[in-house]
Amino acid sequence: MNVRATLGGAFAALAVLIIGWQAGTAASHPATATTASGSTGGSGTSGSAGSGTFAGSGSASGSGTSDSTTGSSSAGSGSGLKDGSYTGQSADTRFGAVQVAITVSGGSITDVQAVHLTDRDQRSVSISNRAAPVLRQEAIQAQSAQIQTVSGATYTSEGYITSLQSALDQAR
Incomplete structure (x- = not known):
């Protein structure tokens, strides 16, 4: 019984030490601080205890990986459009x-x-009518044709992206 209490106290002390260390790391290095889920925001590091890095802009979440679709876009302000x-x-x-026009x-x-x-x-009309506003919003936000397809509207999405890229090519 006495051994269990000692081990329990040791584990509690270790947990406090680790939590304190992570809190100290977050306070002194906010751009590279690792959260409990092993991810960071911005262009810092990801993984456990700050091991491993990812390149580019955007943010990592969940498993410590970055989402490549949030990276830089090929068309934007000052991009030559x-x-x-x-x-x-x-x-x-x-x-x-599927055909789109851009302004x-x-x-x-x-x-x-x-x-x-x-x-x-x-x-197909119903699916396209549901997908079009989502694709429009993503294209304007991304300032490119590098947008994700809408689930359940793959053909519409792919046609939309193809036509969007064609319009962007004309604007260059």
Whole structure:
């Protein structure tokens, strides 16, 4: 019984020491501080006790890996996009054509409009109508065609991205 109490106290002391060390690390090095889940924000380090690093901008989360889709984009302010409106080429998909048009102002994408979305049947129309606002928002935020597909709308997303890239190419 006395041995268990001693071991329990030793483990508690060790836990306090580790927590105190991590808190001290966070206070003295906030850009590289490791959270309990093994991830950091910004361009710091990830992994347990600050081991391992990741490159690029964006943030790591959860497992200590960075999400490459939040990195730098190929089109943005000062990226060489010419102001104006540009309509991308129509992209044929299994469920119909997809075509988008962009508006560029101040070198940035300010609007993306779907000129045509998949229309093979009522279901594809419904899926496209659900996906289009999400894809629009992502394109404006990313300032590029490097956006994620919408779950359940893969064909629409891929056509949208293809047409968006075509419009961006015209704006360069």
